[in-house]
Structures are given as structure tokens and as C-alpha cells.
Amino acid sequence: MGSQWVRPYTPGNGRWLVIVWEAVALALLTWASIRQFDLIGHGVRAVACTLAAVWVIGAWRILRHGVYVSSDGVLIRGLLRSRSMRWHDIAGVHLHQSIHKLGRWELQNDTTVLIERHDGATVNTELWARGVDFHSRPKLFRAVYQEIRNRHRAAAEN
Known part of the structure; x- marks a missing residue:
């Protein structure tokens, strides 16, 4: 890459x-x-x-820390490790609402961006709607999500 x-x-x-x-x-x-x-x-x-x-x-x-994109793929830089994936290895990019169960109750946590690979595995990104980067900028979170999806679609069309 x-x-x-x-x-x-x-x-x-x-x-x-x-x-x-x-x-x-x-x-x-x-x-x-x-x-x-x-x-x-x-x-x-x-x-x-x-x-x-x-x-x-x-x-x-x-x-x-964060998610980076290029014409070749996506790079996820975490605190301890980084991983990159080519666009052709990615089946889809989705929003995911995480929910924690506490006994009978379900607590909604936050919305995150998940990357689904062709082998069925999902990869967590560092993009959280209420995280340090997007807490007061929800429109930016949606725009970044759309940017990643659009890049993935464009790579799939080529």
C-alpha cells in the first residue's frame, strides 16, 4: 500500500x-x-x-490515533497497534449500535463504524459517534462514515 x-x-x-x-x-x-x-x-x-x-x-x-484512507485501502491506528486493509478485502462499511446487557436491561452505548471483511470477520474502527473526535460534531461523524463508504464503493467499481 x-x-x-x-x-x-x-x-x-x-x-x-x-x-x-x-x-x-x-x-x-x-x-x-x-x-x-x-x-x-x-x-x-x-x-x-x-x-x-x-x-x-x-x-x-x-x-x-484514528482511521486513515487512501486509494488502496484503509488504515486503523489504535493506541497499541495499527492494521491496514485493502479495499478489495472489505465487503462493507456499516454503522453499529453497541448495546450492553445488564441483567434484564439493555443499555445503548454508542454508534461506531464497523468494517466487514469478505471472510465474515468484522473490524472495529476508532470512530465512535460520542468519542473524543466527534462528541460535539455529530455531522462530521456521519460525513466521515459516508467518505469511507464512498471510497469503498469507488474502489469496488474499478
Whole structure:
């Protein structure tokens, strides 16, 4: 897949809140670790540098997180892994309403975009209607969904 990957939407401001939240959490973990183990000197620097590196890598992955498209296919970048699929491997792109059961009750969670492969497997995307990117922009969520579907249709026609 040699073509250029493009994210068909701009990331939401909620990502920055997540990154700041994680910075505060890791700062508290650093402080607690130093206090708990009575670290001094090199120990303090080692813990602080290690957790700072974890934060930088995590923040970078959060910023790159999402769904990208190209003329060849779709790329889904998650926090821990990425996967790409060619358009001809994809049978369809659908909206899915996730529901959680709690005893007799059904709780509607959120709408997400699912990719169905020709082998019958489904692939979750990182696109959630009420996620950090689309929470206050529902029209953008629908537009991104339509963009992915249109690209899939165009690739199937060729």
C-alpha cells in the first residue's frame, strides 16, 4: 500500500484533554513512586525519565490515533497497534449500535463504524459517534462514515 494515507477528519480537542489528564496521572505516579521507595538522585531521574518517555510515546500515539484512507485501502491506528486493509478485502462499511446487557436491561452505548471483511470477520474502527473526535460534531461523524463508504464503493467499481 504505497499511496498517501489521509485522515478524513480533524482530531477533536478532547485528545488534548486526554493527553493533559495522562500527564497529570503520570506525574502523580512519579511522585508516589519516589515517596514510596524513598528514591534519591539517580533513582528519581530514572523513574521520572522513564515515565516521561511513556507519556511522550503515549501522547504521540493518541495524536496519530484514528482511521486513515487512501486509494488502496484503509488504515486503523489504535493506541497499541495499527492494521491496514485493502479495499478489495472489505465487503462493507456499516454503522453499529453497541448495546450492553445488564441483567434484564439493555443499555445503548454508542454508534461506531464497523468494517466487514469478505471472510465474515468484522473490524472495529476508532470512530465512535460520542468519542473524543466527534462528541460535539455529530455531522462530521456521519460525513466521515459516508467518505469511507464512498471510497469503498469507488474502489469496488474499478
